[in-house]
Amino acid sequence: MPRTLVFTGTYNERETIDVWVRGVSLHQPDADLLVVDDSSPDGTGAILSALQQEFPRLTVHSRPGKQGLNTAHLHALRFGLDQGYERVVTMDADGSHQPRQIARLLAASDSAGFVIGTRYRGGSHHAPLARKALSLGANGASRLLLPMGISEYTTSFRVFSPDAMRAVTSARLSFRGYAFFIECLEVVHQAGIRMAEVPIDFVDRIGGTSKIPRSQILLSMEALGRLSLRRVRNAVQR
Secondary structure, eight states: OOOEEEEEEESSOTTTHHHHHHHHHHHOTTSEEEEEEOOOTTSHHHHHHHHHHHOTTEEEEEOSSOOOHHHHHHHHHHHHHHTTOSEEEEOOSSSSSOGGGHHHHHHHTTSOSEEEEESSSSOEEESOHHHHHHHHHHHHHHHHHSOSSOSOOSOOOEEEOHHHHHHHHHSOOOOOTTHHHHHHHHHHHHTTOOEEEEEOEEEOOSSSOOOOOHHHHHHHHHHHHHHHHHHHHHHHHO
């Protein structure tokens, strides 16, 4: 297997992080694990410190204060490049992305530089109706405004090759928060990196509470519009 790093970012995930570490270690015993924790006030960091004694492949980077999930992902991709990993898997720590399905994405990465888990083409979405409707609307708008041959734009269950890592970490990104995940796809697409998607079964979080504020929904829609206009301008300039 290519040298692989599996990453998640945490902020107040004391109810879920133990399950995540054990699940990834069970299903990907040859992979290294990285958790970037933003000094969670609920004690997530203390749980991670204890888990490091049991799981030597687990690395924990603690950052001062809440710096955002997008910067945690960029931190992980830079770390992956610096440490020479051939694949970096990104996923949520709340149990919605299942460690047993990492193997599906890694298998697809043998022939694609970027892989994303999809809840649509063959996948499933087990979550409250409001969240399902939000995801369906966001992905529908994304397919309309930023077509790139995929059905899923918003899940963070992804695999990056070194080329994809370099494309994202070297780009001049404009958006923070959850809009970052859509812009990240556009960067990979514009870099000409082959993309693939694999069906996943997305389930509701196993503990804690959702961290998607309404302001992030509006910012994501703004990002879609601006990225679409950028495409149009670039096409006209060519």
